[in-house]
Amino acid sequence: MDISVEDVDGITRVVLQGRLDTAAAVMMELPLNTVAAEKKAIMVDLSSVSFLSSYALRLLLMGAKIAQSKGGKLVLVCPDNNVAKVLRSAGASDLIPVVPDGGAAIAALAAIA
């Protein structure tokens, strides 16, 4: 599991790659929570995530909660079909914006960035 973070024009893009199983999610907790606490407009690119466990789902929801509590916003970008099923099944996609691409993410974050 890899994570990369870059800031472009006021938006923080977090790219996660690989299997977000429970072990990987435990390792991602600190870096993602740090971004959520320090940045305002955050897009989390899930296009290269092939697996999402319940613990990883909680990690994303926790990130969104931390961002919201600081007046920020976190959106999820381009989950694959299986990952999208997990998000829908748990009701997460009713609580965090899930958008199909970077352009839609920028639009969703425009008021914050």
Added chain:
Amino acid sequence: MTRRLTIRPEFAQLAAIADWVKDFVRAARLPCERLFAIQLCVEEAVANIIMHSDAAEHDDDIAVELAHGQNHVLATIADRGDQFDPTGSRVFRKPASIDEAAAGHFGIHLMRSFADEMRYERRDGWNRLTLRFGPGQGP
């Protein structure tokens, strides 16, 4: 076709379990959409044992079995921890707020959603959780 795997109760084993499930799905020539559902449910069951059961405290191995029957797959996850019946957990209600959602507890719900049936029995000191995957597409 039946395969069995015995693993240490450690998160580091989860990737190996996923690979083992993938090999099974390929060998059984199952549709690839079945792979994600089986991987997810086996991971959730094993992670639950590692995080919440005293099987992990006592360093007791976890046994996983996959069996391909006519038109279905059965995944059985067994541990010698305290008795715990996940089929008896309360019915999932979608979280109404981000605060509620961030508390987590989605694992059993995901198993219920991605498997067609979930059965539990306690026998000879073992918890045995059996998940059935039919020909359906899941949620």
